[in-house]
Amino acid sequence: MTGSPHDRYGSDVLATDWRAPRRGRAVETEAALGLVVEEVTTDWCGEVVAVERDLGTLTLEDRRGKRRTFPLGPGFLLEGVPVVLLAPRRAGPVQPTRTASGSVAVPGTKARVARASRIFVEGRHDAELVEKVWGDDLRVEGVVVEYLDGVDDLGEHLADFRPARERKVGVLVDHLVPGSKESRIADAVRRGPHGAHVLVVGHPYVDVWQAVKPGRLGLDAWPRVPRSVEWKKGICQQLGWPHRDQADIARAWKHILGRVGSYADLEPAFLGKVEELIDFVTQEQT
Secondary structure (H helix, E strand, C coil), rough: CCCCCCCCCCCCCHHCCCCCCCCCCCCCCCCCCCCCCEEECEEEEEEEEEEECCEEEEEECCCCCCCEEEECEEEEECHHHHEECCCCCCCCCCCECCCCCCCCCCCCCCCCCCCCEEEEECCHHHHHHHHHHHHHHHHCCCCCCCCCCCCHCCCCHHHHHEEECCEEEEEEEECCCCCCCCHHHHHHHHCCCCHHEEEEEEEECCHHHEECCCCHHHHCCCCCCCCCHHHHHHHHHHHHCCCCHHHHHHHHHHHHHHHHHHHEEEHHHHHHHHHHHHHHHCCCCH
């Protein structure tokens, strides 16, 4: 039956896409800085002032200057049209003239065969930070960095490795301050049978995250976390980042590490200790 001017229900409903959303289907759009959008569940309307690719979030600032953070993805309107907001595409790589540590970059330089000497660091995040800033230098020097998953068993690791004149070990320790557990472990190593061929140094920070200058994350200082709270989770909680499980912590670290481009983004107390370890394990015995 066809419709007529007097048909109160109009023409055949199957002739149109009755499933189509009232405002139209959402389209993918880059969350470019300056874009003004509305978040549909809260009616929050504002300008995109920050996009955190690693955390999967964007920050909107309303006309009063107030800011709020939302997950990237669907749930936004752009000029009344539904959009799926995506992180902007990364710019293409530029050939560096210096390494991240500040050394002169030499394109085409092959990695040296690994030395017998090693650098040990406490955890995966320490190793990833050292790799990001000093990786090119370490490959040229043939130095391998290994992480220990904590320093409680450092003595056992050294006994297995058996440091010697041509097989030295440099150890980077978190929170190496007087009276700490880490300082007692370091003193025991220095007095132990391998002390002559092992150098233990450390930085004063509770965790290697603090070796990244807070300004690189838009902070005046790293938040203080009560001792009763796991430090990384406490940091994420105070900064308003997801912190439910280890996957959230991993994403937070990826975000922090993404703010590190070179040695200039790290605290001097950390820089000097890593350089000291590299010199120790690469210095030829006389």
